[in-house]
Amino acid sequence: MRRDVFNTDCPARHVLEHMSSRWAVLxxxxxxxxxxxxxxxxxxxxxxSDKMLAATLQTLAGDGLVRREVGDGQPPWVTYSITELGRGAMTALQPFLDWIRGNADAITAHQATFARS
Structure with a gap:
């Protein structure tokens, strides 16, 4: 099997789908x-939404990026934390988030200009 995100059979394609969700990144x-x-x-x-947060956490935990820890208590409590794999993903994603933050005004200005034309 080709390890190429352009190939529909590539496992990285599913990871890309999960990681490119705005909710997953946030x-x-x-x-x-x-x-x-x-x-x-x-x-x-x-x-x-609650539904989207629950689905996102489940997906990220399934991918090994987030750890779900259930604590003993009455009622039981659940804590979510990032795994080492998730930290690696954030190392790659943080520059992208910084770029978005730094260029958001220019991009929205272009969007407004494009919408008027």
Missing amino acids: VLRALSARPHRYHELRAEVSGI
């Missing part, structure tokens, strides 16, 4: 700062 970014409980993530990642 959740990983939040977790790269510190572990979070579910409600903390929901509050930090503005605009994400």
Whole structure:
């Protein structure tokens, strides 16, 4: 099997799909700062629905990028943290996020100009 993201059979294609989700990037970014409980993530990642946050966390945990830890207590508590694999992903993603932040105004100006034409 070719390891080429242009090939539909490439396993990296599924990883690319998961990693290129805006919610996945934002959740990983939040977790790269510190572990979070579910409600903390929901509050930090503005605009994400409960359903989407749960699905994103499940996907990232399945990919090995996020760790889900259930604690003993009444009621039980769940904490999410980034794994070493997830930290590696954030090492690659952070420059991209910095570029987006630095160029957002120029891009939105181009979008406005394009929409008017």
